Amino acid sequence: MNILIAMDSFKGSVSSLEAGTAVKQGIEDAGLVAEATILPVADGGEGTVEAFIDQTQGQLKSAEVTGPFGEKVQAVYGIEGKKVILEVAATSGITMVPKNKLDPWLATSYGLGELIKQLVEEGYREFIIGLGGSATNDAGFGMLQALGYRFKTKNGKVANRDICEMKHIEIVDDTQVLPELKSCRFVIASDVINPLCGNKGATAVFGPQKGVKETEVKEIDQLLAHFAQVTADYLKEDFAGKEGAGAAGGLGFAILAYLKGVIEPGFQLLAKEKNLAEEVAKADLLITGEGRLDAQSVMGKVPSALAKMAQDKPLIVLAGSVSEDVGQCNKHGIDAFFPIIRQIASEEETLKKETTIESIRQTAEQLFRFYQKMK
Template sequence: MMKVLIAIDSFKGSISSIEGSEAISLGIKEIYPEAEIVTLPLADGGEGTVEALVQATDGKRVEKEVAGPLKEKVHAAYGILGDGKTAIIEVAAACGLPLVPDSQRNPLLTTTYGVGELISDAIEKGCREFVIGLGGSATNDAGIGMLQALGFRFLNQQNEEVGLGAQALHDIWKMDLSQVHAKLRECTFKVACDVNNPLYGPNGAAYIFGPQKGAAPDMIEQLDKGLKHFAEIVLHALGTDIHNTPGAGAAGGLGAAFSGFLNAHLQSGIQLVLDIVNMEKNMQGADFVITGEGKLDGQTSMGKAPLGVAQLAQKHKIPVLALAGGVNEETAVLNKLGVTSYFSIVNAPMTLEEAMDPKVAFNNLKSTTNQLFRLLQAVRTGVKM
């Protein structure tokens, strides 16, 4: 009996990894009804990670009202994996850029406080292990908002607590750790982080990521000075260098907060996800692996989900089919990195809007898979084409 492992990322803006996996599965079943199909929806630590890992581990989704990036209340969701003790949190759920209207984007004011509230809620629900997906934040506060929600107190020269947001970084002169959440020391954090930027400086959080969050050039300089000041305070008070950790500048400095205050391990997002879903174990005995994402291009070869899947399959000499809405000439490099063949699912001239319509994408995934396995069946049975 044929075994096929389906491990695709979402086609962002179009179809989720769960829905895409269903479409591919249906395409296979029409040709091989008895096939054993294993589906492991994927993400690379960014958008869709909670959904994918909850599905893959038979976990549950939790909703919580928290402070949004502008301090207003927002409904955020996180996941608790099937083991009942591991929480998966995308920081963008609480402080993401889409939560801030274009006209109100100001990284001096936005806060990560809601991220800390999600962590605290998960702790109260019994979680002691955390998987955090960085990326997509509207903030540049070095994670002080998250830490404030967890009981860390940052004080000014008058021994008063500073406010929220990056504008408060300049005011911090000392820290009080006496009220930190008591159970935080029992927790371990693994952080999906695929950038290596330091906290401040020309390649830091403010200069590299500030503009997309609404920061003008004069504001970027102000943000950068705040990050540097905070890093110097932390180094003096705790002896911890939060600036030079690779990834410290991710998500407006949340990388620095996680590594410096919560002893988190920052690592490749896709590698972290592959480990959680036991990808290599589930791959054993597979005749084919199917992976993919919305667009296969040069960025895919830089460490995105399909590459991680393909490299594992290559290790076990399993053929890999990659499906995408779009492919270009840069995609050819994937053939040297574990992808046996790749295909676009767009089967007729259409606009991008049409191609991204969820129903169209679902049907295109199903029909493309169907046609590929019809060809496979003909080759296997010796039918002359």
Template sequence: LSSEDICKIGKRALEKALDNPSIDILPIADGGEGTVDALVINTGGRYVNLGVTGPYEEKVNGKYGILGDEETAVIEMSNASGLALADRNYLDPLKSTSYGTGEMIRDAVNKGCRKFIIGIGGSATNDCGIGMLQALGFEFQDKDGNSVHGSGGSLGKIVKIEDKNVPKEVLESEYLVACDVDNPLTGPRGATMVYGPQKGAESNELKILEEGMVNFGKLIEDFFSKKIIEVPGAGAAGGMGAALYGFLNAELKSGFEIIKGVINIDKLIEDKNYDVMFTGEGQMDHQTLMGKLVLGISSLGKKYDIPVIAVCGSLNKGWEDMLDKGLTAAFGITNRPMHLGDALVNAEDLLYESYYNIGKILKI
């Protein structure tokens, strides 16, 4: 279910449970999946469908959005270079590339966009963004002067960076990156050691990838004469955070804060003076405190003294920490013991039932 679907189901259930309620729906995201939809819908923007290079060089549909101002593009890296696009039986971060993400950026530049909001969650890559950068015109050469392949396995071979073929429009554009992790580029908390295994890296491959990341990290710090390796978020999305920050002067910022600013949620709350706000996520647990949507909405509830109720797929250990952050209550939608597959199949009915029952409680 999309964010918009969930909003519509919740509204329908609450309208059934309550007497003539006034309900606004606002499909939003936290910089991860659903960010393109949230910003396109709420700004009156449009979608662009583009055939791009997938993480393993297969053709995929790299859908992105152009906002209502017609100058801001919103891109989800996962739509071109995402783990969900790869065959889970054949993952290999030594070979996967972020080239398709660069193709989306280049297409948006060609369409006149000069501002970018880029969500970098869910990637299948550990290439420090060199695939993306190659699509934008950057060149990376080995000791023999040959161009390297834009993948993680090439990072240790790079000795030279060329930017003479990068269009000035790419370099002059503004980039905001939705990034809710603070991992550095290298080390035990870096891109490779923390996220490499979930992208298919075995222990011997982790060593190769980490050595390559260290080599490339030092190279780009020398090239740009600025600190990049230890920047919080540099290790996000297999080093994509470092690439965008280092090569394109991007600002790494909380995804929710970016979206909140674009949509101007504060003004909406101030104008409407809501009695209660609803939010939710798939599973609420200790990670919810790490800049996710529920935390953002709860913080707004605390700021404006409005109760916030979270309706989630499930509640797991640590969710109760949110009660100190502005959350009033949380509910899991499963109404009996069930397998995940059953919950997914029946998600719409379970969600409707939960919102309906909460509505009945609010009516007391």
């Protein structure tokens, strides 16, 4: 029996590889004789770098950059040949910040720009950037400043990286931008199709989870709209309405407009790079999972994307938690799902790495003990 274990990360808890390893251990502890292959997957969020680098000749590296609130953080990235794999979750990720400390007015993408600049100066020209899990809502304002862009008032005053500065800017000064950026290729790994502004934009849809209060949505959205208009005047093209411009608090907009990036759905991009279809074809059973399974999981996230590839092969999902509407997943190729939480505990205790790993292992073990009985 061939089992393909293709787990996504459990955000803020365990990586894709750690989750997959726990599943495999559970299968072995159940006494099942099977060929179990672990293939980490991701959709552009946390764990994207590790998933791309796994089972390649690539390397994981790290660099010190500015975190979402100005603190110094060690951002992990991947190098595979001449290609760089980055993820916003490593430079300005929402899991880096306690929920009560989230502040959309101050959170910055500056660290992502610092990391890109460093790597460009080292000679790299091809970038894949996962845009999931961002704590920022700055439309890439900080990232662009780290890359050398200066945004000025009509009187020539240079704006700082706080988003409240956007309302004053009228001029884009690119005289200090790295000239090598023009020869770089940027691919965005993201499943988000939202535009930058409006009722379906970055602030209205994703802002609340980043600390945007209901009373602030309109004001922040207007700031981003002004930034987009200044950008359109500068580039002679409007990128605010492009699909994916609203990804990662508008980072999609900045990369599309200023870095001439292209967007590809995160899971599909990874699947192509890792020849995932071949692994699925060899498998008799597929196991996947993520931190939370809900009705939105059928909208291009890892479980539903894998279900489309699996077609008539059985697919099981192990999830950190599930929502009331999760039953809809059964209508989209997910044959069965199992929440792994085993006892009532605080969120902090539940999300501990060792707790999550053991919960995944035990769930997999019990599942395959039962499976062997039913054979």
